[in-house]
Amino acid sequence: MADAQFEPRIVGFLCRWCSYTGADLAGTSRIQYPPNLTPIRVMCSGRVDPTFIVKALADGADGVLVAGCHPGDCHYQEGNYKTMRRYPLLLRLLDQFGIERDRVRLEWISASEGDHFAAVVKEFTEKIRALGPLHWNGKALAPAVAEPV
Amino acid sequence: MAAKPKVAFYWCASCGGCEETVVDLHEDVLKVVEAVDIALWPVALDFKLHHVQAWKPGEVAVAFINGAVRLSEQEEWVKLLREKCPLVVAFGSCAHLGGIPGLANDESRREILANKYLRSPTVDNPQEIFPQESCQVNGYHLDLPNFWKEVKTLDQVIEVDYYLPGCPPPTDTVAAAVTAILKGELPPKGSVLAPEKSLCESCPRKDSKPERFALSAFKRIATSIPDAEECFLAQGYACMGPATRSGCGERCLHGNMPCRGCFGPPPGSLDQGTKMLSTLATLGEARDEEAAEDFAATLADPLGTFYRFSLPASLLRRSRRAEET
Amino acid sequence: MSKRITVNPITRLEGHGKIEIFLDEAGNVERTFFQVPELRGFETFCLGRPAEEMPRLTPRICGVCPTAHHMASTKCLDDLWKVDPPPAAKKLRELANSAFMVEDHYIHFFFLAAPDFVVGPTAPAAERNILGVIAKVGMEIAGQVIRVRRECRQMLQTMMGKVIHPVFGVPGGVSRGISEEERKQFLETAKFTIEFAQFALKLFDDVVLKNKQYLDLVLSDAYTHKTHYMGLVDQNNKVNFYDGQVRVVDPTGKEVAKFVPRQYRDYVAEHVEPWSYITFPYLKQIGWKGFVDGPQSGIYRVAPLARLNAADGMATPLAQAAYEKMYDTLGGKPAHATLAFHWARLIEALYAAERMQELLEDPEITSTEIRTVPTQTPEEGVGIVEAPRGTLIHNYWTDGDGILTRVNLIVATNHNAAPIAMSVDKAAKGMIRGGEVSEGLLNTVEMAFRAYDPCHACATHALPGRTPLIVTIYDAGGSPVRQLRRDG
Numbered sequence: 006m007a008d009a010q011f012e013p014r015i016v017g018f019l020c021r022w023c024s025y026t027g028a029d030l031a032g033t034s035r036i037q038y039p040p041n042l043t044p045i046r047v048m049c050s051g052r053v054d055p056t057f058i059v060k061a062l063a064d065g066a067d068g069v070l071v072a073g074c075h076p077g078d079c080h081y082q083e084g085n086y087k088t089m090r091r092y093p094l095l096l097r098l099l100d101q102f103g104i105e106r107d108r109v110r111l112e113w114i115s116a117s118e119g120d121h122f123a124a125v126v127k128e129f130t131e132k133i134r135a136l137g138p139l140h141w142n143g144k145a146l147a148p149a150v151a152e153p154v
Numbered sequence: 155m156a157a158k159p160k161v162a163f164y165w166c167a168s169c170g171g172c173e174e175t176v177v178d179l180h181e182d183v184l185k186v187v188e189a190v191d192i193a194l195w196p197v198a199l200d201f202k203l204h205h206v207q208a209w210k211p212g213e214v215a216v217a218f219i220n221g222a223v224r225l226s227e228q229e230e231w232v233k234l235l236r237e238k239c240p241l242v243v244a245f246g247s248c249a250h251l252g253g254i255p256g257l258a259n260d261e262s263r264r265e266i267l268a269n270k271y272l273r274s275p276t277v278d279n280p281q282e283i284f285p286q287e288s289c290q291v292n293g294y295h296l297d298l299p300n301f302w303k304e305v306k307t308l309d310q311v312i313e314v315d316y317y318l319p320g321c322p323p324p325t326d327t328v329a330a331a332v333t334a335i336l337k338g339e340l341p342p343k344g345s346v347l348a349p350e351k352s353l354c355e356s357c358p359r360k361d362s363k364p365e366r367f368a369l370s371a372f373k374r375i376a377t378s379i380p381d382a383e384e385c386f387l388a389q390g391y392a393c394m395g396p397a398t399r400s401g402c403g404e405r406c407l408h409g410n411m412p413c414r415g416c417f418g419p420p421p422g423s424l425d426q427g428t429k430m431l432s433t434l435a436t437l438g439e440a441r442d443e444e445a446a447e448d449f450a451a452t453l454a455d456p457l458g459t460f461y462r463f464s465l466p467a468s469l470l471r472r473s474r475r476a477e478e479t
Numbered sequence: 480m481s482k483r484i485t486v487n488p489i490t491r492l493e494g495h496g497k498i499e500i501f502l503d504e505a506g507n508v509e510r511t512f513f514q515v516p517e518l519r520g521f522e523t524f525c526l527g528r529p530a531e532e533m534p535r536l537t538p539r540i541c542g543v544c545p546t547a548h549h550m551a552s553t554k555c556l557d558d559l560w561k562v563d564p565p566p567a568a569k570k571l572r573e574l575a576n577s578a579f580m581v582e583d584h585y586i587h588f589f590f591l592a593a594p595d596f597v598v599g600p601t602a603p604a605a606e607r608n609i610l611g612v613i614a615k616v617g618m619e620i621a622g623q624v625i626r627v628r629r630e631c632r633q634m635l636q637t638m639m640g641k642v643i644h645p646v647f648g649v650p651g652g653v654s655r656g657i658s659e660e661e662r663k664q665f666l667e668t669a670k671f672t673i674e675f676a677q678f679a680l681k682l683f684d685d686v687v688l689k690n691k692q693y694l695d696l697v698l699s700d701a702y703t704h705k706t707h708y709m710g711l712v713d714q715n716n717k718v719n720f721y722d723g724q725v726r727v728v729d730p731t732g733k734e735v736a737k738f739v740p741r742q743y744r745d746y747v748a749e750h751v752e753p754w755s756y757i758t759f760p761y762l763k764q765i766g767w768k769g770f771v772d773g774p775q776s777g778i779y780r781v782a783p784l785a786r787l788n789a790a791d792g793m794a795t796p797l798a799q800a801a802y803e804k805m806y807d808t809l810g811g812k813p814a815h816a817t818l819a820f821h822w823a824r825l826i827e828a829l830y831a832a833e834r835m836q837e838l839l840e841d842p843e844i845t846s847t848e849i850r851t852v853p854t855q856t857p858e859e860g861v862g863i864v865e866a867p868r869g870t871l872i873h874n875y876w877t878d879g880d881g882i883l884t885r886v887n888l889i890v891a892t893n894h895n896a897a898p899i900a901m902s903v904d905k906a907a908k909g910m911i912r913g914g915e916v917s918e919g920l921l922n923t924v925e926m927a928f929r930a931y932d933p934c935h936a937c938a939t940h941a942l943p944g945r946t947p948l949i950v951t952i953y954d955a956g957g958s959p960v961r962q963l964r965r966d967g
Contacts, residue, residue, distance in 0.1 A: 056428040056469070063469040076441065089443060091435035093450035098431060101260070101457035101527070103474025141470065167519065171542020171643045177586075178642075180629040181622070254539040257524040266520035270758075271751050274522070274887055275874070277758060278748040278767070289753040294483075294501055296512055296754040322542065322643050376531035376560070376650050376881055379850050409640015409647050410654040414535060454882065458528045 013133035014146040015042040016061040017070040017126075020050045022080040023115045024072035030119030038123035039130040040150045042070065049073065051084025055095050058109060065144035068108045068133040070125070075113040085113070105136055159336060160214040162194035162206075163245075164235060166228040167255055167305070168221030172246040175322040179329060189336065194235075203231075209238045216241040216335055218318075222248040222255050222466065223306045236312040241335065243347075247321040247416050249308040250346075251426075252466025254321070256305045259465045259472035260457060263303055304476060305466050317346040320402055321416035321463060327401060348401030352420040353413055356400045359385045368439035371452040375411070386412040387437060392459050397423070397430035416463045425469045427460030482506070484916060498924065500907050506914025511904035513928070515757035515896070522886040530559055530857060530881045534648040537873065540890065543586075545644050546579040546635065547866030547891070548873070550721065553648030555873040558740070559860025560650045560853035560881070567846035568652035573721040574665075574838040575638045575645070576864065580720055580831040581672055582631040583867040584783075584824050587932045588679065589624045592821045595926055596687045600696065616682070627675045630668040637661060652850030662845050669835035673797070676829035680801055683825055688808065697818040698809070701909035702927065704772045704901060705730040705815045707762060707779035709894065710786030711865045712737075717794040718786050718830065720865040726789045727762065730774050732813045736764065740861040743872055747889065750897075759897040760889060770901050778901070781869030781894040782931060783823035788813035793826070795833035801826045817902055820930040824867075857881045866891040868932050892933045902927040 019025040025046045031038060047053060050073025058069045071088065079085040092111045099106060110129055114122050138145065177183060193214045194206060217235040219242060236242055247253040271277060271284050288297045308314050318331050331347045334340055354360055362384045373390040380386065386393035394415035402417050419426035440446040461468055484500040503509040525536055534552040538545030550572060557564060589612065598611040613621045632642045638657060639645035647654045687693045712726045713719040727736040736746050749758035750767045761767045761777030768776045793799040805822055806812050838844055862873045869891030876885035906927035
């Protein structure tokens with residue numbers, strides 16, 4: 006259920022070599038994108054244990070983004086293939102828990118794709134806004150942006 | 155120290171297997187009775203609530219509590235035992251992780267009742283009578299206890315000092331734990347009284363594990379015959395070994411069936427299910443999205459496989475369905 | 480206004496249980512309610528799981544009789560996948576089932592029932608437990624009881640992987656066979672078990688049957704119900720725990736129904752009451768007539784005495800001789816004396832032991848042909864076995880991939896729910912007069928349900944064992960006026 010006041014809280018696991026650098030590029034290029042995503046830098050998308058994703062959701066995130074190098078470009082060769090194989094399994098698990106698949110997203114974002122990163126965050130934020138809050142167990146993450154005094 | 159140490163056993167939502175595993179000490183049960191006084195065992199001994207209430211704090215050294223918690227009465231009992239006993243041990247998978255009854259956290263209470271009393275093919279109930287927490291029958295007032303919507307682990311209700319894992323804990327694990335407790339030789343509080351490694355390390359099949367797995371699809375035992383010696387995962391059967399603590403003696407493996415995870419997650423793991431998911435994905439060979447999806451589709455029932463014993467203890471604890479009243 | 484006596488908790492049942500007794504003005508029992516306040520929801524939370532997991536899921540219904548659920552479930556999978564296991568697989572399953580019957584029956588008899596008979600129903604409460612039994616019969620005999628249980632259970636662990644919550648049952652067979660070395664070892668166990676079984680019957684004879692007071696109790700009206708009886712029988716109408724057809728006889732012993740597992744829904748229905756979570760099965764062809772016995776009532780009983788009543792005899796010689804002796808003593812077939820369930824239980828243990836030997840001397844038992852892999856699309860299956868405590872029914876429906884869409888279970892003790900309620904009611908009415916509630920009430924009420932060995936009989940490990948009971952008597956205003964306790 007969409008809520009006009011609802012500001013989605015999204016956790017983003019971004020790989021250091023590609024996606025996080027791409028996100029930095031969006032910043033230095035001054036490309037506008039919503040502040041709802043909290044980035045967490047990991048060395049490789051393959052480092053993202055599904056436990057992190059589920060913990061984020063359990064602790065109050067409304068959505069989780071995992072971003073890594075394009076297949077074939079992984080700095081550690083195999084890491085993103087593991088991510089690729091984890092993703093559909095995790096979605097099936099989320100189906101069984103009754104958590105909408107659209108709340109967890111896997112994207113390949115290279116170091117030079119600042120605009121792609123911004124577009125993904127923008128689209129994903131709106132998608133989560135339309136889905137509404139998850140607030141699993143009644144928990145919600147603190148707002149991404151402080152309220153004006 | 156003249157008096158024998160006193161111990162207590164109590165059960166919540168349990169099947170009785172944890173009691174049976176103690177009796178499986180066989181002749182050694184008589185030695186146990188010689189070494190300790192059993193101050194509470196509701197199914198066997200005559201001690202009641204008022205006896206427990208009268209215990210001086212510390213009089214009974216340890217309470218072994220099995221079963222998951224989902225009745226308010228059970229909560230009262232376990233809180234009382236926590237108050238009276240310096241040591242509380244969560245005994246068995248249900249107390250430790252929620253156990254198989256914890257799978258009820260994937261269902262709503264309403265569905266459970268409707269399936270049982272309305273939709274069952276043998277139930278004849280045209281008036282749609284449901285058991286009531288309180289009812290009047292011909293002028294007689296009767297009541298039944300209150301069920302929670304959610305099944306809980308013991309440590310979600312009280313503080314727990316140690317965990318004895320397994321469904322049920324193997325008899326020799328129980329004996330070792332009781333001995334350790336009586337001698338005061340215990341690891342740090344909060345420990346699981348079992349080895350600090352995963353089942354794969356002690357598995358009789360570990361030598362057949364390949365250097366590199368490359369699974370393209372999962373198989374089901376229903377429609378195939380497992381090899382009696384090769385690693386189940388290498389054969390393509392879902393086996394919870396990598397995400398399960400060692401210590402059970404791999405009895406299921408000796409029975410030529412894969413592990414289902416009753417000992418709970420290995421040390422340092424927050425969630426047995428996601429750990430297993432991660433492992434299975436690592437073992438796959440898919441290198442494009444379509445193959446990855448095809449691979450995932452061959453695993454029947456991820457939730458029930460990954461969280462067979464540990465749903466209430468998992469990060470999400472229950473599915474959305476369980477929230478419906 | 481009636482007085483109310485609450486007996487809570489009752490132990491040695493699945494989960495918790497309580498009895499509510501209401502007295503009339505004269506202080507006699509007006510009505511008794513036997514309440515089962517436990518429901519775990521297996522039939523619902525198994526949905527969405529692959530059907531082949533059921534032999535590992537359903538044993539968690541009861542850790543005392545997990546093998547029974549494992550067997551019923553495995554047979555249900557055979558039916559579901561329309562697959563016929565090879566003969567050796569069926570023999571292995573029946574072998575394990577027999578060994579399980581033996582050890583489970585003896586746990587009940589020695590730890591739970593024997594105190595009433597060996598020590599005495601009115602003996603001082605402090606002695607009426609397994610230690611009192613040991614004091615009377617001696618440590619050597621106690622050692623034999625422990626040994627028979629230990630050997631049978633070790634055999635079960637080897638055969639099935641685990642003894643508490645077995646794993647070896649799969650659709651179309653079993654996951655593991657036995658070696659020649661194991662066979663020899665198990666055969667020794669079987670022979671010892673037969674010896675022990677005969678000794679147990681002799682003990683029952685010496686201690687109970689030769690004691691007029693006990694024999695009178697067994698034959699007394701307070702413990703008699705003339706109900707229908709149900710049990711599995713083989714093609715010769717002899718008792719079989721693993722396979723066969725379900726046979727029902729009326730209180731005169733006449734066969735009124737015989738059906739294959741798939742037909743059970745045509746014969747059995749369940750009644751619901753608002754005051755208990757357990758349902759009350761009854762014979763559909765007669766209908767639910769209330770908590771009454773007799774040929775016009777749909778109520779039937781299961782478990783040892785019922786099985787012997789429903790059959791024409793035992794399939795093995797020593798057990799058959801014991802069977803004949805029992806019916807001679809009880810005055811013919813069928814026998815309606817509830818306390819005779821204990822006797823029938825010992826006869827069944829002897830049969831199971833003899834069956835163990837038969838199967839272990841069959842050369843096919845070590846065959847490696849233990850599995851037929853299913854090839855058909857699953858849809859619906861029914862599996863029925865005799866659990867120690869009665870007829871156990873598993874019924875599953877799945878989608879085309881074998882994922883469960885519907886589950887119906889009628890667990891052994893379920894069938895006896897109405898009879899237990901009636902037995903408790905009758906015993907209470909027989910014992911409580913004029914508002915006088917005595918210690919005798921507590922034990923005789925217990926004896927009424929104890930004979931059925933309700934599932935979850937955790938007295939398997941009863942040490943100084945008596946059911947803890949509190950009986951509280953309230954006046955019409957609801958204030959407690961007197962409390963009786965079983966204290967150590």
